[in-house]
Amino acid sequence: MKARKKPNEALDRILSIYPRRWTPNREDPFKALIRTILSQNTNWRNEDKAYRRLEEAISVTPNTISAASFTDIADAIHPAGMYNQRSTIIKEVTKKVLALYDGDLTQVLSKPYPEAREELMKLPGVGKKTADVVLLFNAGKLVLPVDRHIARISKRLGLVPSNADYDTIRLTIEGGTAPENYMDAHIKLIQFGRDVCRAIKPRCGICPISDLCSFPTEAVRNKKSPNETESSLKRRKRAE
Numbered sequence: 001m002k003a004r005k006k007p008n009e010a011l012d013r014i015l016s017i018y019p020r021r022w023t024p025n026r027e028d029p030f031k032a033l034i035r036t037i038l039s040q041n042t043n044w045r046n047e048d049k050a051y052r053r054l055e056e057a058i059s060v061t062p063n064t065i066s067a068a069s070f071t072d073i074a075d076a077i078h079p080a081g082m083y084n085q086r087s088t089i090i091k092e093v094t095k096k097v098l099a100l101y102d103g104d105l106t107q108v109l110s111k112p113y114p115e116a117r118e119e120l121m122k123l124p125g126v127g128k129k130t131a132d133v134v135l136l137f138n139a140g141k142l143v144l145p146v147d148r149h150i151a152r153i154s155k156r157l158g159l160v161p162s163n164a165d166y167d168t169i170r171l172t173i174e175g176g177t178a179p180e181n182y183m184d185a186h187i188k189l190i191q192f193g194r195d196v197c198r199a200i201k202p203r204c205g206i207c208p209i210s211d212l213c214s215f216p217t218e219a220v221r222n223k224k225s226p227n228e229t230e231s232s233l234k235r236r237k238r239a240e
């Protein structure tokens with residue numbers, strides 16, 4: 001079996017690129033849950049816009065969301081996309097939070113990580129990532145949630161197999177840094193995925209960890225992004 005690389009050096013370097021150190025915001029867990037549901041499959045700007053509109057139009061509490069109409073919620077969260085689907089999930093999750101916890105999620109968050117995660121994941125629209133984000137940011141649990149940027153970077157670096165599942169990536173990345181860095185690593189890896197290791201046109205030519213990367217080795221050696229390399233090859237072919 002092919003030996004996998006260790007994430008420690010790559011993580012150390014990525015952490016050192018961005019100087020700000022992040023600390024938990026301990027936002028109300030229900031608000032955090034709704035915000036995280038809005039963040040699924042959309043970018044940060046659209047998620048933030050949708051969340052602010054929802055706060056302004058309805059206010060994000062179990063009681064106000066429960067009293068609001070499906071259409072008013074869908075209108076408010078329009079910028080996040082898939083607003084009808086999300087509006088249904090938001091209504092359903094609110095109904096459950098009121099029925100099971102009387103609107104107060106702090107009792108779930110105070111449980112040990114595996115138990116709290118399992119319980120959160122029984123709520124509609126809450127998968128592993130959403131549960132882990134709420135547990136890290138709002139309950140200070142020692143977990144490093146994996147989003148699409150973190151999954152992509154881990155696979156390109158060769159830290160995990162290309163078909164690795166959520167928990168394999170999470171445990172690998174968690175093993176690469178101290179637990180007190182999990183929040184910092186989560187935020188900075190996402191930033192790195194947006195700035196450098198982009199899904200389309202990764203900026204391998206300026207990447208500070210290109211020497212550790214298994215992705216487009218030729219492009220990295222040439223200090224060009226793979227897309228630049230590909231287009232220059234095509235140009236050369238046309239000229240021949």
Ligand code: SF4
Nearest residue numbers: 197204207210213215
């Ligand atoms: S070399 Fe390219 S693919 Fe590898 S981590 Fe850097 S930007 Fe991503």
